[in-house]
Amino acid sequence: MMLQNGIRTLARLGLTPNQAKIYLTLATIGIANARTISQKSGIARPEVYIIMRTLEKIGLVEKAITSPAMFKATPISDAASILLNQRKQATAELHTELKKLTTNFKHNNSAKASEQDAPEFILIPNKEANLRKRSILINKTLGNIELLSSSNRLQTMPHPIFEDTLAALRRGVKIRVVTEKPKDEALVTATLKKCLETGKFEIRYILDHPSILLAIFDNKAALITTKATTDAAESSELWTNNLCIVKALEDYFEVFWLTSIKHDNSVLANINA
Numbered sequence: 001m002m003l004q005n006g007i008r009t010l011a012r013l014g015l016t017p018n019q020a021k022i023y024l025t026l027a028t029i030g031i032a033n034a035r036t037i038s039q040k041s042g043i044a045r046p047e048v049y050i051i052m053r054t055l056e057k058i059g060l061v062e063k064a065i066t067s068p069a070m071f072k073a074t075p076i077s078d079a080a081s082i083l084l085n086q087r088k089q090a091t092a093e094l095h096t097e098l099k100k101l102t103t104n105f106k107h108n109n110s111a112k113a114s115e116q117d118a119p120e121f122i123l124i125p126n127k128e129a130n131l132r133k134r135s136i137l138i139n140k141t142l143g144n145i146e147l148l149s150s151s152n153r154l155q156t157m158p159h160p161i162f163e164d165t166l167a168a169l170r171r172g173v174k175i176r177v178v179t180e181k182p183k184d185e186a187l188v189t190a191t192l193k194k195c196l197e198t199g200k201f202e203i204r205y206i207l208d209h210p211s212i213l214l215a216i217f218d219n220k221a222a223l224i225t226t227k228a229t230t231d232a233a234e235s236s237e238l239w240t241n242n243l244c245i246v247k248a249l250e251d252y253f254e255v256f257w258l259t260s261i262k263h264d265n266s267v268l269a270n271i272n273a
Contacts, residue, residue: 013083014090018043022051023060027073031064037071058082122239123226130223130237131158137217138164146216146253147177150209154179154192169198178256181205196263204260214249222246 003024010020025041026032034052038045052071055061060079064070074082124130138145138161145168154177157165169175175195182205195201213225221241240246 010083013080013087015083018047019051019055022048023055023073023079026061026071027076027079031070031072033068033070035068058086120239120241124223124237124239126236130235131161133237133239134161134215134223135164137215137221137223138168141168141173141217143173143218145173145175145218146214146250146257147175147179148210148212148214148253148256149177149179150213151179151182153213166194166198169195169200173200175201176253176257177201177203178206178210178253178260179203180209181207181261203263204257205263206256206260210256212252214253216246216249216253219246219250222249224249 003021006024007017007020010023011017015023021041022037022043026037029036029040032040034045034048037043037052038048041048043051052061052063056063059082060074062072062074064072073079124133165175192201192203196203215223217223220243221239222245224238224240226236226238
């Protein structure tokens, strides 16, 4: 069991399972030739020789000039330092390569920015992906957001989305929300008090649960929840930047906005932060 745990640990630091097994076998024996190492580890002698050359190059094994050749394992504390430093260097190199990749793609996207983008429709299948997409859209919004939402979803707004929403309001984005009227307005506004206090957040009420849940960002893109009656964690969402669809959704939202009941801001005085 101890050997298997050690093999897994060294494998996470970059060794192959057989490299880790041979190193730990040799560290247990002390000093040994390839034949003994093969017998103790259960790895064929030709492969032992190949692996030994790699371990020597890394610095985990020392080879004595004898006949037959004898091998000695570097102390485990030194081996750990060597592998950790190797891992750090590999991570630093990977970070550099990823920065180059990101920069290249940014340049490529910038070059295409002047081209007219074709309308797109993307189905976002799960909660985590939905939250990421919604967060990106909120953070990119410069002017306005329209929401047709259920009261339950407003009250259970995930904290990261709430923080993104609050940040958008503080930078001047106007947000209009239409939802079904609760029995007690304070039950809704208690969770949205900070948003309402910015003066950029308006909420209005309709009598029934909306049959369609949607969000429109800067009149350019929209998210449509595919199942309005299910829990947010179970719903997929359709994203679109098709201007015809977005305009139709804006008109749909506007009908609800103009026929809805205004929120009573006086209830704020009785709500704790």
